[in-house]
Amino acid sequence: MADRKADLYNMKLPDDLKKLNYEQCDDLCRQIRTLLIKTVSKNGGHLASNLGTVELTVALHRVFDSPKDKIVWDVGHQAYTHKILTGRLDRFDTLRKEGGISGFCRPDESVHDAFISGHSSNSISAALGIAYANKLKGDEHHAIAVLGDGAMTGGMSFEGLNNAGKSETNMIVVLNYNEMSISRNVGSMAKYLSQMRTTSSYKKTKTAVERVLDVTPVVGRPVKKVVRSSKNAFKNMLLHSTLFEELGFEFIGPLDGHNIEELEAGLKAAKALHKPVFVHVNTVKGKGYGPAEANPGEFHGVGSFEISTGNPDVVSPDSYSSVMGKELCRLARADKRICAVTAAMKYGTGLQYFAKSFPERFFDVGIAEEHAVTFCGGLASEGMIPVFAVYSSFLQRSYDQLIHDLAIGGLHAVICVDRAGIVGSDGETHQGIFDISFLTTIPGVTIYSPSGYEELRVCLKKAVLKDKGIAVVRYPRGRDVSSNMLDSSSGAFVCRENGSKTLIMTYGRLYDNVRKAADTLSEKDIICDTIKLVKVYPFTAELLDTVRGYDKVFFFEEAYSEGSLSQKLAAECGNVYTFCINGFVTHGETDSLLDKLGLSAEKIAATVEEKLKDET
Numbered sequence: 131m132a133d134r135k136a137d138l139y140n141m142k143l144p145d146d147l148k149k150l151n152y153e154q155c156d157d158l159c160r161q162i163r164t165l166l167i168k169t170v171s172k173n174g175g176h177l178a179s180n181l182g183t184v185e186l187t188v189a190l191h192r193v194f195d196s197p198k199d200k201i202v203w204d205v206g207h208q209a210y211t212h213k214i215l216t217g218r219l220d221r222f223d224t225l226r227k228e229g230g231i232s233g234f235c236r237p238d239e240s241v242h243d244a245f246i247s248g249h250s251s252n253s254i255s256a257a258l259g260i261a262y263a264n265k266l267k268g269d270e271h272h273a274i275a276v277l278g279d280g281a282m283t284g285g286m287s288f289e290g291l292n293n294a295g296k297s298e299t300n301m302i303v304v305l306n307y308n309e310m311s312i313s314r315n316v317g318s319m320a321k322y323l324s325q326m327r328t329t330s331s332y333k334k335t336k337t338a339v340e341r342v343l344d345v346t347p348v349v350g351r352p353v354k355k356v357v358r359s360s361k362n363a364f365k366n367m368l369l370h371s372t373l374f375e376e377l378g379f380e381f382i383g384p385l386d387g388h389n390i391e392e393l394e395a396g397l398k399a400a401k402a403l404h405k406p407v408f409v410h411v412n413t414v415k416g417k418g419y420g421p422a423e424a425n426p427g428e429f430h431g432v433g434s435f436e437i438s439t440g441n442p443d444v445v446s447p448d449s450y451s452s453v454m455g456k457e458l459c460r461l462a463r464a465d466k467r468i469c470a471v472t473a474a475m476k477y478g479t480g481l482q483y484f485a486k487s488f489p490e491r492f493f494d495v496g497i498a499e500e501h502a503v504t505f506c507g508g509l510a511s512e513g514m515i516p517v518f519a520v521y522s523s524f525l526q527r528s529y530d531q532l533i534h535d536l537a538i539g540g541l542h543a544v545i546c547v548d549r550a551g552i553v554g555s556d557g558e559t560h561q562g563i564f565d566i567s568f569l570t571t572i573p574g575v576t577i578y579s580p581s582g583y584e585e586l587r588v589c590l591k592k593a594v595l596k597d598k599g600i601a602v603v604r605y606p607r608g609r610d611v612s613s614n615m616l617d618s619s620s621g622a623f624v625c626r627e628n629g630s631k632t633l634i635m636t637y638g639r640l641y642d643n644v645r646k647a648a649d650t651l652s653e654k655d656i657i658c659d660t661i662k663l664v665k666v667y668p669f670t671a672e673l674l675d676t677v678r679g680y681d682k683v684f685f686f687e688e689a690y691s692e693g694s695l696s697q698k699l700a701a702e703c704g705n706v707y708t709f710c711i712n713g714f715v716t717h718g719e720t721d722s723l724l725d726k727l728g729l730s731a732e733k734i735a736a737t738v739e740e741k742l743k744d745e746t
Contacts, residue, residue: 138162144191144215144242155192155390159184162211163417165222169210173226174555175233176207178416179278182308182387186276186411187211189393190304193401194272200244200260204253204277206234208306209243216242226555228718234559244273248559249524250497251284253277254291254303261299272300272401279307280474283496294406295378301406302397303379306387308415374408383410388417450586450605451519451548455480457587458517458546459487461594466491468594469509471518473499479519479548499524503531503543510541515594519546522562522604529568536600537572544593547604550579551638551688552724554607557717565604567693570667574599577667579638582610585664592665605638607720612642622665623673630657633680634738637663637695640688643724646731647738656739658684666695669702677703682745684738685709686729709737 136154138161141147150158162184170177188211190201196216203209213231214222217240224230235243245256257275264271281287282305294301375381380403385396393411400407462468462484469491470484476494485492495502499520506516520528525547536543550562569575576597578589586605593601626645636644641662648658661676677683677699683706685696691710700706711727724730728737 136161138165138214138219143217143219144196147188147192147215150192152391155185155188159188159390162188162214165214166210169222169225173223175226176210179208180210181417182413182415183208183276183306184211184417185388185390186304186306186393186413187215189390189397190274190276191215192390193394193397194274197241197244199272199274200257201242202245202253202257202260202273202275203235203247204275204281205250206232206236206243206247208276208278209235209247212242213240216240226557226717228716228722230717232557232717233555234557246559248557249527250281251277251286253281254287254294255289257303258290258294258297258299258301261294261301262297265299270300270404272302274302274304276304276306279305280497283474284498285501291374291377291379295374297378297406299406300404302400302409303374303407304397304409304411305383306411306413307384308387308413372408379406379408381408381410383408384412385409387411387413448583449480449609450583450607451478451480452483453480453583453586453610454519454546454548454590454603454605455483457590458594459483461591462488462491465515465595467513467515469493469514469516471495471502471506471509471516473497473502473518473520473524475519475521475524475548478521479546481519499527500531503528504535506543507531507535507539507541510536510543511539515542515544517544517546517594519548521549521560522547522551522565523549523560525565526568532569532600533572537574540574540599542598543600544590544597545600545602546590547602549607550604551606551640552715552720552727554720554723555717558714561715562604562606563688563690563711563715565602566667566687566689566695569602570693570695570698572600575602575667576600576665577602577604578664579604579666580664581638581641581662582612589664610639612639622663622670623676624662624664625676626660626662628652628657628659630659631681632656632658632738632742633661633677633683634658634686634734635661635663635677635683636686636688637666638688640686640724640729643729643731643734644686647734650731650735651738654739656742658738663695669699674702677706680705682742683707684734684741686734687711688724688729707741709734 136150136158138158163181166177166180194201201212203212218231221231226233232239235245235247237243237246244260247253253275254277257273261273264273277287372381382396382400386392396409400409458470470481471493472479472481473495474497476482476485481492495505502518506518509516525545547565549560550565553560553562569577576599578593580586580589589603593603634644634648644660648660651658685699685706685708687694687696687710689710691697691708691712694708694710696706696708696710700708709728715723725733
């Protein structure tokens with residue numbers, strides 16, 4: 131292949147990568163970027179992070195032998211190039227589509243995906259486990275954790291580093307530093323890494339690297355030759371006394387993350403050391419696509435967009451997240467105790483409005499949900515009213531802190547659970563189907579699930595200003611698309627009575643489907659009453675009395691079955707049929723997934739009709 135241009139579509143990947151010269155590698159990277167932009171512009175997904183890791187991924191697969199060497203991506207949203215290079219090129223156009231390949235790493239999708247990776251900061255711990263397993267088996271292959279600087283703000287990364295540095299395993303941590311996580315990095319670690327990137331005083335000479343390679347048998351001298359052959363590599367490589375060296379790692383970097391020759395030199399040196407090594411790589415998020423380089427935050431996770439302009443096909447003027455953020459600002463103007471907290475998701479949760487209006491009361495703690503909840507506890511203990519806006523699937527990390535640091539002390543904090551329910555194409559790691567199950571186990575928790583914007587405003591005000599203890603307001607991803615809804619301004623539930631002894635009930639956005647299903651059934655002379663829960667937990671005596679007044683109650687729920695509200699209500703009343711979600715839910719369009727789960731208006735109507743027919 132040395133005499134012709136690299137052709138992405140006519141290569142045996144990843145094996146042929148090792149046959150390319152550096153000019154061919156650069157050409158291959160251009161082809162990959164074109165494919166990334168083309169695919170994500172149609173399918174949506176994570177663009178900026180993947181454009182930044184193209185050369186790094188190519189270098190990793192040229193230096194290491196996947197799947198024998200295990201590459202653990204943190205988070206998998208930067209691994210699209212990895213997917214392209216490991217046998218999924220022909221299916222890459224199905225990315226994030228129902229029945230297609232996942233937007234994150236999944237071991238059941240490919241042997242090259244070493245570990246599941248949908249949430250941040252787990253890669254070092256997972257890679258260390260793999261490295262120790264290799265050591266116990268006498269396997270000399272490497273485990274490589276690849277994480278962004280945003281993931282380094284998560285405490286779990288440091289738990290892993292603390293354990294890994296003295297492990298004497300073939301473990302390599304590659305830090306992809308681009309000065310940007312989902313929201314701009316904050317805190318001391320971000321500042322420390324930034325100083326490492328820019329300060330020249332910590333850099334040592336080429337001799338320091340060569341000294342290490344000289345004492346490395348067999349492999350050291352060839353790698354030293356590679357280092358010498360690169361006019362830039364030795365200038366940017368070092369072994370320096372850093373925090374990471376204090377933890378027991380050899381340190382190499384910073385390397386130019388868009389120079390494959392320099393990357394290879396550094397990665398080969400790390401591989402040759404056969405001990406824990408920390409490799410610092412500098413990249414540009416959004417590299418190669420102007421709009422993404424200019425606005426990496428906006429192009430972190432995107433829907434479809436027009437390539438020539440970078441503009442999305444559809445710009446949504448509103449969303450549950452933005453309505454929550456604006457309403458919280460309105461409340462905060464009148465009450466100086468209200469504070470807003472995010473875990474690196476300022477824009478994703480709608481808190482950018484609060485950050486701009488009340489910067490002194492806005493706190494971005496980084497990718498550290500556990501810390502966020504306990505931090506809220508500290509604020510609450512001194513009379514402030516903290517509001518933590520967080521995705522449902524990310525709140526899972528904070529279960530212990532919710533119990534120990536808020537609930538036991540009876541402290542008042544508001545948790546705004548964004549992305550509750552099915553979220554669609556992000557798949558199993560992001561579906562918000564477990565928050566009801568684990569939140570309802572905590573004593574003293576109050577949970578609201580509004581079905582539209584006006585209810586969201588009412589629920590947020592109650593949670594912030596009237597409730598005690600932990601108050602939760604949960605709402606779905608995206609816009610309010612409900613129609614002809616009955617809003618609840620005061621009650622815990624809304625009942626639409628038609629004189630029936632059959633009741634269909636639910637909460638949140640699913641009520642729109644329940645109402646439509648009831649209308650469909652009425653056209654067949656099957657008359658049903660409906661209930662929409664708004665304050666969904668704890669159940670009120672009035673609700674229990676109402677439910678017991680029906681012969682049959684069908685409860686449809688966009689939540690996991692074990693620990694669900696319907697399961698709890700069935701235990702209380704005995705006349706409740708439960709229809710929930712069992713198991714994990716893969717990626718796909720939200721409406722399609724709801725239909726497959728039996729939660730579309732059509733499926734709800736069909737289920738009720740069938741059940742009633744079976745019992746007559």
